Amino acid sequence: MTTQPGAPLPPDDINRNLTLVHFDDPMLRHVSIAHTILVSGEQTGGRYCLIDMLVPPGGGPPPHRHEFEEMFTILDGEVELIFRGQPYRAGAGSTVNIPANAPHAFKNRSDKPVRILCMCTPAGQEELFLAVGDPVASRTAPPPNLGQAERAGRIERAKALSAKYRTELLA
Numbered sequence: 001m002t003t004q005p006g007a008p009l010p011p012d013d014i015n016r017n018l019t020l021v022h023f024d025d026p027m028l029r030h031v032s033i034a035h036t037i038l039v040s041g042e043q044t045g046g047r048y049c050l051i052d053m054l055v056p057p058g059g060g061p062p063p064h065r066h067e068f069e070e071m072f073t074i075l076d077g078e079v080e081l082i083f084r085g086q087p088y089r090a091g092a093g094s095t096v097n098i099p100a101n102a103p104h105a106f107k108n109r110s111d112k113p114v115r116i117l118c119m120c121t122p123a124g125q126e127e128l129f130l131a132v133g134d135p136v137a138s139r140t141a142p143p144p145n146l147g148q149a150e151r152a153g154r155i156e157r158a159k160a161l162s163a164k165y166r167t168e169l170l171a
Helices: 125-132 148-165
Strands: 029-031 035-039 049-055 064-066 069-076 078-083 086-091 095-098 104-107 114-121 167-169
Touching: 029 125, 035 125, 049 125, 064 104, 078 114, 125 148, 148 167
Parallel strands: none
Antiparallel strands: 029 035, 035 049, 049 114, 064 167, 069 095, 069 114, 078 086, 078 104
């Protein structure tokens, strides 16, 4: 919620609590698409979500766009980004902000996992990941071994749910 310049700040919302997490907390929700929901929209009043992504070699989302801002910092490794059709590289220590509605994708072209800390504002993207992925035991747990039909079904499920989560898959 934004106030007008010069207006007094609104009072503290005492119904909102401090959120303090560690990425290996067993109480966090880990999803088989190698994502751990660190801070959910439920915890931030819908303002943002924070996701720890462990992107395997060759992994990354297909071209897509969404009506919320997405910012991520590469903690370890390097990804190839495609933003509005133009290629970029982002490595450890880089922070990238994807404006709302801009077409983009990224891929891990290396032979090692890439670790990314991703924030979406407002929240909601984490709910799509939870709806499409399968729960796993930990941040580094391997995903279930899916056959070709199961992978195709997951893609179809993501396409069917994408509009609900303000996302459009472009490929």
